[in-house]
Amino acid sequence: MNGMNDKFLIKGLGGRKTLCGSIVVGGAKNAALKLMAASVLFRDEIVLGNVPDIEDVKKMASLLEFLGARVRTKNKHTYALAFGRGLGTDLSSDISKQMRASIVLVGPLLARFGRVSFPHPGGCVIGERPIDLFLEGFKKMGAVVRMRRGTYTLRVPQRKLYGATIFLKNQSVTATETFMMAGVLARGETVIKNASLEPEIVELAGFLTAGGARISGAGTPTIRIKGGALLSARGKMHRVCPDRIEAGSFLIFGALCAKELEIKKCNPAHIESLIEALRASGVKMEVRKTSIKVFGGSHRAVDIKTHEYPGFPTDLQAPMTVFLTQARGESLVFETIFDGRLNYVESLEAFGADITVMDPHRIIVRGPTVLHGKVVESPDLRAGLAFLIAAIVAKGRSVIHNVHNIDRGYEKVEDRLKGIGVDIVRIPDGSN
Ligand code: EPZ
Numbered sequence: 001m002n003g004m005n006d007k008f009l010i011k012g013l014g015g016r017k018t019l020c021g022s023i024v025v026g027g028a029k030n031a032a033l034k035l036m037a038a039s040v041l042f043r044d045e046i047v048l049g050n051v052p053d054i055e056d057v058k059k060m061a062s063l064l065e066f067l068g069a070r071v072r073t074k075n076k077h078t079y080a081l082a083f084g085r086g087l088g089t090d091l092s093s094d095i096s097k098q099m100r101a102s103i104v105l106v107g108p109l110l111a112r113f114g115r116v117s118f119p120h121p122g123g124c125v126i127g128e129r130p131i132d133l134f135l136e137g138f139k140k141m142g143a144v145v146r147m148r149r150g151t152y153t154l155r156v157p158q159r160k161l162y163g164a165t166i167f168l169k170n171q172s173v174t175a176t177e178t179f180m181m182a183g184v185l186a187r188g189e190t191v192i193k194n195a196s197l198e199p200e201i202v203e204l205a206g207f208l209t210a211g212g213a214r215i216s217g218a219g220t221p222t223i224r225i226k227g228g229a230l231l232s233a234r235g236k237m238h239r240v241c242p243d244r245i246e247a248g249s250f251l252i253f254g255a256l257c258a259k260e261l262e263i264k265k266c267n268p269a270h271i272e273s274l275i276e277a278l279r280a281s282g283v284k285m286e287v288r289k290t291s292i293k294v295f296g297g298s299h300r301a302v303d304i305k306t307h308e309y310p311g312f313p314t315d316l317q318a319p320m321t322v323f324l325t326q327a328r329g330e331s332l333v334f335e336t337i338f339d340g341r342l343n344y345v346e347s348l349e350a351f352g353a354d355i356t357v358m359d360p361h362r363i364i365v366r367g368p369t370v371l372h373g374k375v376v377e378s379p380d381l382r383a384g385l386a387f388l389i390a391a392i393v394a395k396g397r398s399v400i401h402n403v404h405n406i407d408r409g410y411e412k413v414e415d416r417l418k419g420i421g422v423d424i425v426r427i428p429d430g431s432n
Contacts, residue, residue, distance in 0.1 A: 004429060006403040008414060011423035012373050012394035013257055015326070017296030021420040022262035023254075025247045026052040026411050027077070027240035031200040033101040034177050035207055035240065036060045039069060039081035040108035041184050042211060043230040047080045047237040055408045056099060063095045063102060067109075078237075091118035092151055100129060100174065107178030110143060110154055111161050111185035112230075117153040133168055133175040140164040141179075141186060163188035163227055171196045171308045176223070177204055183225030184213045192223040198309040199270045203241050210236070244270035245315045245382070246410060247292075251275075252319045253389050254294035255283045256326055261420065263292045273312045277302055277320070281327055301329030301367065306336050318344055318386035324365040325353040326393065331365045344383035347376045351390045351398075373398040378405040385410060392422055 013019075027050035037060070039046050051057055053076040061071045061079065068087030072080040089109050096102035097119050109116040120131065135145050135152070141161040143154040163186045166179055176196040181204075183190030195201070197219055205218030211231030217223040247266035254261030255278060268275065268287045275287060281302040286293040301324065306314040314337040324331040325348070335341045342363055345355055351374050354366040373396030378384030384406040391398035400406075403426065406413060414424045 004404050005401070006407075006429050007427045008388065008391075008400040008403055009425045009427060010373070010388070010391040010398045010400070012371070012392055012396055012398060014395035015370065015393060017257055017259055019254075019258040019421045020260055022264050023250050023416050023420055024264045025242045025250065025266040026050070028052075028200060028203075028243040028245075029054060029056055029409050030101070030173070030198075030245075031203045032057055032240045033060050034104050034200060034204050035238065036064060036079065036081060037101075037104045037108060038181060038204065038208060039064065039083045040105065040112055041181060041208065041213075041231050042083065042233055044232050044234070045070075045080050045082040046211075046233040047074075047078065047235070049078050049237050049239040051077050051079050051240055052243065053077060053411045055404065056101065059095050059099050060101060063091070063093065063099075063105070066093050066095070067091075087113075089113045089116045091116065103131060103134060104174050104178045104181070106134060106138070106154065107180075107182035108185075110138060110156060111182040114156040114159045115154065117151055119151055133170065133172050134178065137164075137166040137168075137175065137179050138182070140166055141182060141190070161186040163190040163225070165191040165193065167193040168195065173198050173201065176201055180205060180215065180218070180223060180225055181208070183227060184208055184215075184231065185229075186225075186227040188227055190225045190227065192225075193221065195221055195223045196308060197221065199241065199244065199267075207238050210238070242266045242270075245313060247271055248274045248313070248316045249319045249385050249389070251278065251285075251292060251294055252316070252323045253392070255296060255299070256323055256389065257392050257422075258294065258296050258420070260296075261294050263294065265290060266292065268292055271313075273307075273310060274316055274320070277304060277312060278323075281323075299323070299327040301327045301331040301365075303332040303334070305334040308337070314338060314341060315382050317341060318383045319389055321345070321348065321355075321363070321365055322353075322386050322390045322393065325355075325367050325369050325371065325390075327367045329367065331367070333363050333365060335361050344379055344386065347374070347379075347387065348390060350374050350376065351394055353390075370395060372396055375399040376401070378402040381405055381409040385413075388413070392417070392424075
């Protein structure tokens, strides 16, 4: 069991590219969490395979259990979830406060039970995480919204949501997912315009459609959902797609630290923007259908601008910045999605990175620089992994505290890294 205050001790490679072997990518966190939430829309048990064994999945399972769902784990990667009649609709547990993904439950609960209450959701500390799009959309579908002492309560006076046309003023992944799920049980047609295009949305739509939902256009900016009855999984298992952010992080890591690294069980088609950026920087890769071989070498600067899918993912921005500290020349990194997603830069500078902060959204990275081992805290999931990569590149020893932030999204990352030759040890909570 991983503790809240575990830390990693890492002995860096000092810039040598000596690692060799292969690393296997797990199931996608941000797909698995939404598929688990979709259990609310089914009249029978759903079975999910290739679910990553990570903290956020355990939290989502506990939240569903708190609502009254029956959660069975057939093995640590296979979950069976059943959501019976008339269960809880109060999401005000501590778990919701810690996990942004809890917000996706609002749509299916409201659609099935006509009411839901929830606190302002938590998640990573990466800037303002508003929910205005959610509230506006559910109002359009016929919900009445009340906010008292930090808790939102949404009720549907006529019990069933109406289908509505919802234009998302910002493309939002979780808003697209929650409205798509709400539309499945709404009266009439729901149209989501300026919808997000992420592969996790296409996967969720496919899963719902296999259960009997009528959804078209997932993966395009306009998604149409014809409302109907509860869905049925009929005992079929659904396997979660590979995690594209994990695959991308390992690819960056391989380019920096490996002589030759094969990233297995991934879907390269989901990380084309990263592959293109790395190619432009001179990284040598062999891209196959479900694996990528990456070879270490010397690299040149390349500008990065984060963008909604299929653009460069904000979730890979921090690991990519570490990569750019080792590339020759000046790179501009422009974070366009979240306000606080460059907050980790100061700690990266402590490793020795040469970075100029232009404004809260733009930095200039100069490379190559020699990084030196440091003691740092993992501020959030993706920046935590970036520090892990920086520590492996660096000369000397590093300590990464708050490893629970990394455990939220990456299953046993240290074991997988050890397997290819990284000198990394987890020091459990309470040890010196
Ligand atoms: C999802 O967050 C992911 N989380 C994030 O992954 C990911 O970084 C993000 O999408 C972008 O790809 C989950 O899937 C659980 P958004 P989400 O709503 O849906 C604005 C990780 O590390 N917005 O697409 O919360 C918002 O401020 C995490 O795994 C509104 O203005 O992100 C942002 O600028 C971190 N009003 C933009 O939309 C709203 O009501 C996109 O955010 C909602 C969002």
